[in-house]
């Protein structure tokens with residue numbers, strides 16, 4: 184069932200403060216069309232140590248697109264379409280825990296999805312599928328990020344629950360305290376439905392969450408503002424770039440990648456009978472579910 188001999192291509196989705204990626208060679212920005220609409224921006228193709236890497240700024244260059252209006256489906260479809268197999272999401276987050284201080288990096292492993300105004304699936308009427316989100320991030324990719332961070336001397340915390348809120352406004356104090364009572368660790372506005380769609384597209388997905396603030400619950404810290412977030416992001420941008428660079432050799436040289444369960448996430452997920460499938464919907468799924476539908 185594993186996908187044999189598929190070349191590994193690392194994709195990086197850059198969040199707030201990360202609108203391109205330094206140190207790539209043979210770079211070109213290129214428009215990629217998707218049946219799901221417009222991705223956030225052109226994709227930046229480049230090479231890192233001779234291996235292909237594809238970068239997409241989640242909010243577009245210049246941070247034009249707010250979280251609720253990001254076309255997550257087009258972004259993930261475009262990355263899959265150009266051959267990306269593994270996605271590292273880089274995201275700014277607020278901390279809901281005393282010990283997660285601004286400047287720290289967290290490799291999150293769970294999400295609580297509180298978003299409500301977004302297209303959350305590639306599937307629907309005409310082709311229904313239900314993938315597992317029990318373990319929403321790729322543990323294998325998480326291992327590589329952890330190893331790379333260690334090698335690069337970057338302090339990271341492994342594990343944590345990311346509460347995904349709709350926004351665009353930041354949380355009220357009551358909401359922030361509610362999420363803390365749910366044992367959430369960090370809060371942001373973007374990693375859902377991104378992680379769900381990556382799973383549907385059978386892509387490995389892991390998040391590096393960069394803590395920028397204490398949201399609004401900490402009695403000794405000011406309530407979060409964009410200004411504070413940007414200041415902390417700027418101070419940590421080099422660290423984020425160094426981490427992406429350091430992960431690449433680990434991710435590129437992983438013999439176990441083909442066996443990763445993320446890559447067969449749709450195997451037992453499709454439920455619509457072949458004769459009940461809508462050909463138009465199937466056409467749109469050519470990249471996302473091509474492994475099964477074109478077989």
Ligand SMILES: CSC[C@H]1O[C@H](OP(=O)(O)O)[C@H](O)[C@@H]1O
Pocket residue numbers: 197198199200241242250273274275276370371372373374409412
């Ligand atoms: C600019 S502050 C709020 C903004 O930052 C985070 O985005 P991303 O995950 O793309 O770094 C947060 O989720 C909000 O969208």
Ligand SMILES: Nc1ncnc2[nH]cnc12
Pocket residue numbers: 275276277278348353354370371372395396397398399407412
């Ligand atoms: N406190 C916060 N709430 C939501 N998104 C964020 N991104 C960075 N900090 C945040």
